[in-house]
Structures are given as C-alpha cells and as structure tokens.
Amino acid sequence: MLPEPVLSVAREHLLSLGETGIGVLEHSHRGDVFGDVLASAEARIRRLAAVPDDVAVLFLQGGASLQFAMVPANLRSRADTADYIISGTWAMKAFEAARSDGAVHVASSSQDSDFRNLPGPPECSDQPAYLHYTSNNTIAGTQFATPPTPPDGVPLICDASSDIFSRPIDLHAHDLVYAGAQKNLGPAGLTLVLIRRTLLERAPDSLPLIHRYATHAQSGSLYNTPPVFSIFVTELVLEWLEEQGGLESIADRNRIQASRLYDRIDASHVLTGRVGLCARSSMNVVFSAGGKEADTRFLEHCRRAGLAGLKGHRSVGGLRASLYNAQPDAAVDRLLEVIDAFEAEQAE
C-alpha cells in the first residue's frame, strides 16, 4: 500500500510538476526540477535514518534481485568467500546468486525448521568478504529484532526489502543496506542502496561499469536514466514518513498493529500463527485457519469485508497479513472483525 495522501499529490503532479506546466513523467531526468526531487529524496533519507556522511545513498534499478548479484560482484574478490545467513526464501536466493560465481559459506540457517524460527548466531568462515542477512523474511514471516554481529572488520550487508524504514536502522552496524522500494518506500522500479564509501572501490577491474557501485556514486545516481516516477513518489512517501514523526513513530505504530493481530491469533481456537514467538515479524503476519479449505473460506470473509491480498505466498500457503507502513489501523480493526466473524461461523 501507499499512503493515500501521497497518491493524491502524485496524481496532481502527473499533469504539472509544481508550477512547471510539465508533468512529472515528462521532465528530463537531468533538468533542475528533477534534480531537486532527487536531492530532496536523499536529504530526507539521510534525516530519517540518520545516515552518516561516510555512507552513500544510491538510487538504482533491477530490484533487490540485482543486488543479489551486485553485492558479490563488487565486494568479493576471486580469493574470497562470502558468508550468508539463510533465514528464508529470499536469503536463499541471495545465497544462490553469490554461489553461481564464487565461494560462499552458510554462516547459519533455519531451513531445518522450515524457516519458522530465525537462525542462531553466525559462524563465519575465515575472514569472509562480508556477512549477508535478510532483516525481514517476507514469506516466512520472521524478522531480526537486532542485526547479527559479524567478526571484527567484516562488512555486514542487509537485504531490507520488506522492512526498510519500518523502524530505525543502525547504519553504523551495517556497511551496505539495500531494498526494492515497492513495499515501504514507493512504486516498483527503484532500488535503494546505502553503502559505506570505503566499499565503493572494491570491485574488480573486469566488472562492467554499470554494475559498479562506484559508477553510480560518482554520477549521483544519474549514470543512466533513473526511475524518475518511482523516485518522485518515494520522495513524497519520505515526506509523509517525516510527517508521521519519523522511523521511531512508524515503528511504534507497526509494533502495535502487529501485536494486536498476533494477540488475537494466539487467543483464537481456530487460527494458528506460523512462526516462533521470538521471531515474529511486525511486517508480515503469517498464519493459517487450519488447512487449504478453511484458508479459502477465511479469504472469502476477507474479500467480503473489502480486505485483499491476504493469501499466503504460494510456497508456504496459508494466510499472510502484510502490515507495511501505509497500512491504516482501520485495516487491522477490520481484520480483527473478520476473525471474530470467522470464529463465530466455525462455532455454529
């Protein structure tokens, strides 16, 4: 979801960005008007997440999936091993991408529990190029409460695609954070990368320019045409986030929404949560009504109540309530009513 006020403002600017008489989709990405949008988006990101000066803010494309390949291509030399924490499907995909052309090591994994819990502390290889983890596991419904600790001097890399800016993020503990914009930041098409500048020059000479973080940092994210509209809407979402009181405030709201739902599921005789208590995500609440047929009936209740998108990911089935930043409290109220009605029907 995107915040409704953001969508309204975006709609106005489709015909004329500000007073320019030219719509946002028609402005040159190298003109001053879009330059101001890009600069404002970066400034808001720096303010919201307290991004230190030694961390570059990059606006890229290709989704988190391209980062799965760019991270090892830029940061791991031929002689190095890259370490991965395997906490879900997306972590596995990041690992597979790194494994396809170099040495990798599984530092910890929760695959044995079918990703219902988080992996234990990482056991790293000797001087790995970096340690990679996924802060929120969108499909499994688990989330790290705090970042894992890599050995001294080992960069910590985070795929934050499904919880970026849903809570404060410690950019002293991390060396590279990336996220596809489409969950909490804006429309699909933009990938945000926050990278410590000391990592920019690690890429081997053979790496094509477009795949190098340094290329994008040096060109102010304008090496090629950036996803102008996604950046524009993201800038509006960042403004909205500031108006909400910033990341602490949005984290409180997300936590309260998630607790209301988890508490209700815990109290239910009919519904069961999928993941361990300590691993629960405040972004993706994964649960089941007790089997395929019951889940389908639950989804029908949701549909009648005007709630969409609660079908669990096809790989795990069941149900999933995604509580991304723009989800209003009223949607959680409505879902709790649906649960009451569903339980009452079951009792008949």
Ligand SMILES: Cc1ncc(COP(=O)(O)O)c(C=O)c1O
């Ligand atoms: C945690 C996580 N990582 C990576 C991805 C893949 O993102 P993209 O489609 O932007 O490549 C997703 C998509 O949902 C995700 O949730």
